Amino acid sequence: MRGGSVAVVGGSIAGSAFAGAAARLGAEQVVVLERSPGRLEDRGVGICIQNERFDELVRAGLIGDDVRRHRLTTRRWVTASPGERDPRGRELWHQPMPFHSHHWAVLWQALRERTPDTVEFRPGTTVTTVGGDQDGAWVSDTGGEGGGGGGSSAGGAGGAGERFDLVIGADGYRSAVRAAVCPEARPEYAGYVCWRGSYDAALLEDGLPDGGRGWPSDECTTVCYPGGQVVIYRIPGLHPGTTQVNWVFYAPTPEWLEPAGPTSIPAGSLTDQQLDELDRLADQLPPYWAAVVGLTPRERTLLQPLYDLAAPRLAAGRLLLGGDAATVVRPHNTSGAVKALQDAYAFEQAGREAARTGGSWSTLLSAYDRERTAAGRELVELGRKLGRAQVTTATDWPAMTEQSMSAWWQQQLIGGGGFGGQPLARSPKPPQA
Numbered sequence: 290m291r292g293g294s295v296a297v298v299g300g301s302i303a304g305s306a307f308a309g310a311a312a313r314l315g316a317e318q319v320v321v322l323e324r325s326p327g328r329l330e331d332r333g334v335g336i337c338i339q340n341e342r343f344d345e346l347v348r349a350g351l352i353g354d355d356v357r358r359h360r361l362t363t364r365r366w367v368t369a370s371p372g373e374r375d376p377r378g379r380e381l382w383h384q385p386m387p388f389h390s391h392h393w394a395v396l397w398q399a400l401r402e403r404t405p406d407t408v409e410f411r412p413g414t415t416v417t418t419v420g421g422d423q424d425g426a427w428v429s430d431t432g433g434e435g436g437g438g439g440g441s442s443a444g445g446a447g448g449a450g451e452r453f454d455l456v457i458g459a460d461g462y463r464s465a466v467r468a469a470v471c472p473e474a475r476p477e478y479a480g481y482v483c484w485r486g487s488y489d490a491a492l493l494e495d496g497l498p499d500g501g502r503g504w505p506s507d508e509c510t511t512v513c514y515p516g517g518q519v520v521i522y523r524i525p526g527l528h529p530g531t532t533q534v535n536w537v538f539y540a541p542t543p544e545w546l547e548p549a550g551p552t553s554i555p556a557g558s559l560t561d562q563q564l565d566e567l568d569r570l571a572d573q574l575p576p577y578w579a580a581v582v583g584l585t586p587r588e589r590t591l592l593q594p595l596y597d598l599a600a601p602r603l604a605a606g607r608l609l610l611g612g613d614a615a616t617v618v619r620p621h622n623t624s625g626a627v628k629a630l631q632d633a634y635a636f637e638q639a640g641r642e643a644a645r646t647g648g649s650w651s652t653l654l655s656a657y658d659r660e661r662t663a664a665g666r667e668l669v670e671l672g673r674k675l676g677r678a679q680v681t682t683a684t685d686w687p688a689m690t691e692q693s694m695s696a697w698w699q700q701q702l703i704g705g706g707g708f709g710g711q712p713l714a715r716s717p718k719p720p721q722a
């Protein structure tokens with residue numbers, strides 16, 4: 290098992306973690322093929338990670354405990370109610386929130402720094418096709434910094450690209466590697482979108498009548514409105530000592546969005562007319578939260594349609610899937626980044642076990658597939674359930690009380706699945722025959 294060559298397609302959260310794991314397993318060559326030409330720092334969005342899940346990842350060596358993050362303790366649910374005087378709306382309920390929030394780029398940078406120097410990153414490389422046989426796998430790409438180029442080595446058995454002993458698909462929800470592992474698995478549109486935005490928290494000072502002081506720093510606020518909800522929390526800024534405001538606004542599909550398989554619209558690409566729709570949505574929020582969303586510079590707002598996907602298998606031949614390429618979970622679970630890191634951990638553990646028992650690549654791949662396919666399916670199911678309860682068939686928020694909110698929340702968690710992700714050590718049940 291030691292030695293060999295590994296290509297990782299995608300250099301984001303899953304890709305960085307898998308590359309590190311492959312290098313630690315002793316692969317002689319580890320190459321990361323990433324479509325984006327630059328570094329990935331500009332993906333300025335927030336990620337929350339539950340404290341216990343984070344601590345497990347630290348103990349497992351996937352991440353350092355010195356990553357800059359922002360402490361959250363409470364999640365407050367509020368809504369606009371007729372006659373309500375408080376501009377922050379009526380509180381429906383609050384619950385403990387033992388999470389920290391992260392800036393995506395700070396988290397990614399920390400993962401990247403832990404990747405051994407022997408790993409070769411090839412930015413600006415888009416993988417177009419992938420294939421494999423029992424002896425290895427190949428990738429064709431558009432070429433990028435440092436090599437590739439759609440066929441730098443001779444392909445075997447139908448492969449016209451560069452050959453590796455193993456190709457890992459960490460290339461997100463529209464994965465090219467997944468098309469080779471299980472072409473029948475397609476992400477399914479959840480039927481609603483999220484608008485997202487972030488900005489320097491210093492803007493609150495002049496932008497809100499109370500300078501933002503009525504919103505405690507460790508509080509995540511979920512603002513419920515008839516079309517869904519907005520989740521608002523602070524995250525670390527890109528530079529030490531700074532903080533940003535981050536929000537995710539779940540909303541019905543805008544009429545102008547392509548109806549079948551809509552794609553994301555990145556920050557800076559939404560038109561003024563499209564952004565006017567967000568203003569109309571925000572008008573339904575209590576005025577304080579409408580103002581918090583309204584402070585977002587227009588060029589810092591993006592739109593993401595939401596998808597569900599649980600690939601029925603995560604390995605075939607010498608191809609393996611991890612992160613969102615394997616499983617796309619609605620963000621209500623706050624588990625996607627954790628799951629991506631846990632996938633890399635499971636891969637590393639399966640590799641160590643295979644090496645200890647004299648196993649082969651196929652032993653590793655089967656063990657990984659068995660464990661992670663089931664884990665992904667549970668998370669996707671929970672995401673669907675939370676999405677239905679909180680957005681598509683959301684309750685009549687103003688009619689809710691503290692007691693009914695608590696019961697409503699518990700109801701969503703029946704059946705498990707892992708809100709905030711599953712414990713690292715837990716082995717999910719194998720799928721039913």
Ligand SMILES: Cc1cc2nc3c(=O)[nH]c(=O)nc-3n(C[C@H](O)[C@H](O)[C@H](O)COP(=O)(O)OP(=O)(O)OC[C@H]3O[C@@H](n4cnc5c(N)ncnc54)[C@H](O)[C@@H]3O)c2cc1C
Binds near residue numbers: 322335624
């Ligand atoms: C609104 C929202 C909020 C979220 N909040 C949370 C949260 O609070 N907590 C949490 O844990 N998770 C959260 N998630 C989920 C989390 O962001 C993802 O699960 C996680 O970032 C997935 O990482 P990934 O590396 O698998 O995929 P991605 O980040 O999608 O990375 C895929 C990479 O592959 C590259 N790529 C794609 N195709 C190719 C190709 N053909 N060739 C080469 N490179 C390619 C892309 O450029 C990209 O860099 C949220 C998701 C959303 C949408």
